[in-house]
Amino acid sequence: MKAPSIAFLFPVLIVGLIVMVLSRNIGDVPALGPLFDPFVGLAQNDKPTGRALATGLHELQRPVQVYFDEREVPHIFASQQSDLFFAQGYVTASLRLWQMDFVTYASAGRLAEVLGPKYLDKDRLQRRLGILEAAKKSLAFIEQDSQTNQVLTAYTKGVNAYIEQLHYKDYPLEYKLFAGKPEPWSKLKTVLIMKYMATALSGYDEDMAMSSMRLALGKDFDRVYPEWTPDNSPAAQRAATQLARHRPASADSLGYLNYAFLQGITTVTPSEYNPKLGSNNWVVSGKKTKSGNPILCNDLHLSLSLPAIWLEMQLSAPGINVYGVSIPGAPAIIVGFNSSIAWGTTNGATDVKDWYKLKIADDYSAYEFDGQWRKTTARVEEIKVRDAATVYDTIYSTVHGPIVMDRRFHEKPELLNYALRWELHNPSNDILAFIKLNTATNYQQYRAAISHYACPVQNFIYAGKDNDIAITHQGKITRKWAEQGRFVLDGTKKSHLPTSYIPEDSLPVSHNPGSGYLFSANNRPTDEKYPYYYNGYYSETRAARIHTLLAADNQFDVAKMEQMQLDNTNGFAAQAMPVLLAALDRTKLNAAQLKFLAAIENWRGDYSQQDTTAILFDLWWDNVEDYTWDELRNYPFYSQAPKDEVLLQLIARDPQNRYFNRINTAATEDAAAVIQSSFVDAVARIVEKAGEGASPAWGQVNKINVTHLSTLAAFSRMGISSGGNPEAINAISKNWGPSWRMIVELGDKPKAYGIYPGGQSGDVGSPHYTDFIDDWQKGRYYELHFYTSEQEAKAATKAAWQLGN
Structure with a gap:
């Protein structure tokens, strides 16, 4: 019988040494030797x-x-x-x-x-x-x-x-x-x-x-x-x-x-x-x-x-x-x-x-x-x-x-x-x-x-x-x-x-x-x-x-x-868009902002992976919500923002409500002012991240994680591009x-x-x-x-x- 070559024996010896060394607990880490035993x-x-x-x-x-x-x-x-x-x-x-x-x-x-x-x-x-x-x-x-x-x-x-x-x-x-x-x-x-x-x-x-x-x-x-x-x-x-x-x-x-x-x-x-x-x-x-x-x-x-x-x-x-x-x-x-x-x-x-x-x-x-x-x-x-x-x-x-x-x-x-x-x-x-x-x-x-x-x-x-x-x-x-x-x-x-x-x-x-x-x-x-x-x-x-x-x-x-x-239609976004657009003063927007406005004017709430407008609406509405309810967030027991439908009704029916006045600004804002500044700030954030061309596709930012119960990333599927939205x-x-x-x-x-x-x-x-x-x-x-x-x-x-x- 032909003797095994050194090339074969070397990895076997290495595996044996690894198993022997790791077959004991080290702190909170379990003994790993049996894990590598072939x-x-x-x-x-x-x-x-x-x-x-x-x-x-x-x-x-x-x-x-x-x-x-x-x-x-x-x-x-x-x-x-x-x-x-x-x-x-x-x-x-x-x-x-x-x-x-x-x-x-x-x-x-x-x-x-x-x-x-x-x-x-x-x-x-x-x-x-x-x-x-x-x-x-x-x-x-x-x-x-x-x-x-x-x-x-x-x-x-x-x-x-x-x-x-x-x-x-x-x-x-x-x-x-x-x-x-x-x-x-x-x-x-x-x-x-x-x-x-x-x-x-x-x-x-x-x-x-x-x-x-x-x-x-x-x-x-x-x-x-x-x-x-x-x-x-x-x-x-x-x-x-x-x-x-x-x-x-x-x-x-x-x-x-x-x-x-x-x-x-x-x-x-x-x-x-x-x-x-x-x-x-x-x-x-x-x-x-x-x-x-x-x-x-x-x-x-x-x-x-x-x-x-x-x-x-x-x-x-x-x-x-x-x-x-x-x-x-x-x-x-x-x-x-x-x-x-x-x-x-x-x-x-x-x-x-x-x-x-x-x-x-x-x-x-x-x-x-x-x-x-x-x-x-x-x-x-x-x-x-x-x-x-x-x-x-x-x-x-x-x-x-x-x-x-x-x-x-x-x-x-x-x-x-x-x-x-x-x-x-x-x-x-x-x-x-x-x-x-x-x-x-x-x-x-x-x-x-x-x-x-x-x-x-x-x-x-x-x-x-x-x-x-x-x-x-x-x-x-x-x-x-x-x-x-x-x-x-x-x-x-x-x-x-x-x-x-x-x-x-x-x-x-x-x-x-x-x-x-x-x-x-x-x-x-x-x-x-x-x-x-x-x-x-x-x-x-x-x-x-x-x-x-x-x-x-x-x-x-x-x-x-x-x-x-x-x-993938966000029904709330489709409902909110006419209200938000009606409040915008286009004469106060610069060329870059008008370009983004043109992209969103005909948008109908689509959150498909390929859509390039959804992220703009998300940022815009998040700003409207944050700027309106800033008083509430100051309470140490604040935990949940009012529902989106409540805010939209407030914009449509009571645009002078005191909640629209932001607490950290010198001006006195109404709903239109909040909507205007929210849009400008949303565009600025996109331009900062992606340039002036367009919003990123929704699938680029909407990443999904399917996580192993142990949370070990190696056993999980992370960063999956996806359409959809919590309101769709x-x-x-x-x-x-x-x-x-x-x-x-x-x-x-x-x-x-x-x-x-x-x-x-x-x-x-x-x-x-x-x-x-x-x-x-x-x-x-x-x-x-x-x-x-x-x-x-x-x-x-x-x-x-x-x-x-």
Whole structure:
């Protein structure tokens, strides 16, 4: 045998030395030796899906067939539903194990356990917000329902069957990077994932800032921050006129809300919630389509991340055949369709979080409530910290909810000794809503299914192949007196604590309207005639644009629906342009400014990648907003500018209003002066950056990041040029956007199309990790292969697994 050459041995020796040196921890950096070991480390993470597939799965009653189409979408066919959900858990883990695990750590407040002390405060806040405690309570409630418990049990066994047959070399790369390993899956982990999603969608939280602004602005507050604006396009109008009035009178008006009550609030921590971004859904009946069949559309705008939020799949067994997207770590299809119905969701934007100011004992042992002192309850949270001592954090709670900030932990000092009432804390079985939606075949079953959904409020839109269409503002909404919960509440008063919910049969709903279409885009679900008070942060611009487009056509098909979902028109910009142009004095503009004016005069709000005018409008309007509301920004508790529609109405109806007078100039400005200086300054900024030729193309400045959950840039896709705007139907900006675009035309057999920005695999070495992103960025769609039988799936696909014992 010929001896190996030195050229071969040298790299082997070097690799050996590297592995030996790096096989120990250095500070916060995990041991990296195993990562570079060619037999178990990074080199093993370019394996195709299923390389570590088990040969025996004894929990299955009968074999399950899994067919993977050309995009790695699994189509799972089982002989019974328990085997189906076992297989869903198994297949999901094979594609997204680290993502599933990581999200549960983030949700439960356990990041410091794997990532070290710098995440301790994040964990403490998460525990104090009550996410883990809420998940435990909901699980106990869920387990009382035999159907949900059976599904969860089967799904959990499937995930664990995959985990148990893994060796270190098979671990997803992130485990190797962060020196971790997958722990056994549990039903609690699934509930934590659902609570994680609910937390992300419960972002509205302006009680403190709005309370302070109300006192500061006095009678101007309702004008600057009105609850209702004239452009309201109700999502569920019929409910507003069919019910008797049930709004209780204010318990004591808002007399309690004074400077003495809010004493100590000098600033408000900026909110991370972006109220301008949300989702769209709409549906048209057959009388508005070329085919005579209904078409349902949904694009969910969420944080853009890798691995992707959603996992596409088909689930089929006796009594169920459904296609759509699931949440990795949870059973069933969340948004999708079957042979009879299609459904989608948008965030209802209704407020489900209220803050209560407490009168509390110095040692947190008791609080005043309804004229008496009550004992607080206390629990001690054990927070493990990698390479450091375990932290034990005591969290006190009242009848309202947990005291999130106290003297020992006050990241948000304005919330010191306030209790949080959050609907998420109450036990619910939201999973059952989706399990039942998966098998629903008509409107009645759709309504029965979503009745199990609690928090946060969602707009569930529906289409049946019989041309039934509907939308429901669904969730637990407390009955309130006028403006209750819009501001900080008094924790000493029993009357400030809600005692009941809006009845299920009184929630806003619309079914088969005469218009033949329905829609929602985080807009108000009703008009002012609705008999119950509710509040939230609603956006009307996208809804108005959808309304206009749906009303204008009676010959819709899938291609037109794709155009609608990709519509880059900022409806507000189109509305604002005539008002702004009318106020400009052209005689005061120089040649360069007139050139830019000529470019924008005929612009209609287009935010496509190629458009060279959008950036000018953005800068112009931002200046108008900044110069007008400069007084408000001087308040230390200012957190949210008034809505654009409010400012536009002020310009049109009250151009001499005092807010137009800028506080740092000697002149006295009106609306026209603000608009003039705003335009001049916007042009100057563009000229400074790009020269006098033209504004840069929108795609050059509108860069999108699809970021890995660990934030590691190497695992992310950064700086993607994109069209769209937060106020356009194609609502995109920086790290938010359409996380799943779906179009379904029902008929004899559903025809469906969709895409999300990511890929089916969570393995960074897989060709299916980011393979959808370029097509998503270009506005393309994939046909969704809905197979009506296993034989059809087998004939159409090339890759398959058989799971069985």
